[in-house]
């Protein structure tokens with residue numbers, strides 16, 4: 001069942017307990033708010049089972065995962081798009097860093113869903129990919145063994161990332177609550 005409720009569940013993102021950050025669950029997937037969003041609305045969609053790589057998912061799981069991405073996009077468009085809810089009035093970056101050499105730092109497959117607006121990361125919208133690969137979402141990296149831990153890629157200065165501090169549980173829970181409310185307005189209980 002697709003639901004905004006997580007009562008009685010214990011949801012993990014890699015090694016992290018994230019139940020209170022989760023705003024959407026489905027039979028095989030969940031969506032959570034980000035500890036360090038690159039820009040406002042940057043969330044993650046994951047399989048409930050802690051698969052590491054995209055190719056590990058069954059057809060049922062992958063269909064469920066990307067259906068959850070679509071629902072998450074509809075929800076985010078209500079809050080972040082110039083014409084709320086009009087999917088054509090804004091854009092998204094949807095990305096998977098599938099393995100440490102591509103920048104994956106948390107050992108649990110996740111899809112980045114990022115609502116985009118003109119000029120949000122500077123002159124080129126592609127800068128988001130450099131930020132994603134170099135971001136100190138490498139908090140996850142500390143938990144990988146040293147041989148496999150990804151080295152941040154990209155040529156962006158790290159200063160912005162250093163400034164981008166992890167948010168408090170209260171901030172993340174408030175954001176998750178806001179998204180649950182929007183989802184309920186869209187008919188997801």
Ligand code: AMP
Nearest residue numbers: 016033034035036097103104105106137
């Ligand atoms: P990647 O570099 O593709 O593995 O992305 C990891 C993502 O997970 C980054 O966007 C991080 O900010 C995010 N992240 C890391 N730890 C947590 C956490 N405990 N809760 C929510 N998001 C997290």
